[in-house]
Amino acid sequence: MKIDADLFGGAIRVLDASDPTDITLELRADNASEFMQWFHFRVTGADGSDLTFNIVNAGDATYPGGWDDYRAAASYDGARWFRVDTELDEGTLRIRHAPEHPTCHYAYFAAYSWDRHLELVDGAKARPGVHVEVLGQSVEKRPIHRIRLGEPARGKRQVWIIARQHPGETMGQWFMEGVLSRLLDEDDPTARALLEGAVVHLVPLMNPDGAAHGNQRTNAAGVNLNREWLSPSAEKSPEVLAVRAAMMKSGVDLFLDVHGDEDTPYIFAAGCEGNPGYTPRIDALEDLFMRTLMELDEDFQRRYGYDLDEPGQADLSIAANYAGQRFDCLALTLEMPFKDDADNPDPEAGWSPERAAGFGSHVIGSILACLPALR
Ligand SMILES: [Zn+2]
Incomplete structure (x- = not known):
């Protein structure tokens, strides 16, 4: 399984993806300013088992209140988007999902290519x-x-x-x-x-x-x-x-x-x-x-x-x-x-x-x- 943000509008830093049930990620700021909130990454080669993504610096985002009652957006095809189980735990945004297809996108909101x-x-x-x-x-x-x-x-x-x-x-x-x-x-x-x-x-x-x-x-x-x-x-x-x-x-x-x-x-x-x-x-x-x-x-x-x-x-x-x-x-x-x-x-x-x-x-x-x- 691979995680990458090498796509239009992609944004995430992968810290450790060795354990699919405990993947650690980081938000990264806008390319030339301090604003930090958006994320969009792609998982390829998923086998249907449970994935847990921990965005460990979500509490440092520009709008931390944005994570209250928030659920991440996900899509298999970039056209139809749904929400997945998300919680904020002491500054870490935790997203849990078992994708039904090998490739799945996750984003702050439905991405637009x-x-x-x-x-x-x-x-x-x-x-x-x-x-x-x-x-x-x-x-x-x-x-x-x-x-x-x-x-x-x-x-x-x-x-x-x-x-x-x-x-x-x-x-x-x-x-x-x-x-x-x-x-x-x-x-x-x-x-x-x-x-x-x-x-x-x-x-x-x-x-x-x-x-x-x-x-x-x-x-x-x-x-x-x-x-x-x-x-x-x-x-x-x-x-x-x-x-x-x-x-x-x-x-x-x-x-x-x-x-x-x-x-x-x-x-x-x-x-x-x-x-x-x-x-x-x-x-x-x-x-x-x-x-x-x-x-x-x-x-x-x-x-x-x-x-x-x-x-x-x-x-x-x-x-x-x-x-x-x-x-x-x-x-x-x-x-x-x-x-x-x-x-x-x-x-x-x-x-x-x-x-x-x-x-x-x-x-x-x-x-x-x-x-x-x-x-
Ligand atoms: Zn605006």
């Missing part, structure tokens, strides 16, 4: 009315893809949705699959109505370098992209520089930035209430978006979320705050859990790719509901 990313982009590109463009390159020269849907026309609203500024938050890209598949559905009246009135710009993977390295939060230069929006640089945050420039070119009427939260077992949104330019109009739009989303999606809720910013105190280097201020538009950060939705727990899969995609598809209805009031 580069091949799947390319399939997402190329699959969209092949469809009529869809335009795919490389907006720029990452620090390590990977492409930043933008998928644009809806024929550009005068007066149309400009909707931007971005995901995975934080590369470990793969649920953001699974969410994008739900958004995209609904928008591509010729028979979906909500999607058709939205694309009649809006051009939708999707950036499904903001941070391909971080995704490749198996980073939790930063890009290859060790930068947290979601603190770069006021003054991105070609050296440290070309990913933001490229996307921000394209947003300025098109204009923005609605902006969504999709994330995952390590600690909170709920689905929620954060608004721009702390922006200096926040107005009753934006307040009403946030309320309309969230009220509609609660009707459309059984997981989305407004009881739990981040503390509200004081008036005028928002950090404008954060993408949604920046966009809301710069474009005087509805701008939200959407958060999904790494763990599960405590309101609707799923003992088999926890919060899963399928549920993230479902959430993404429901967001289309909320965007349509807001469309007439966006300008």
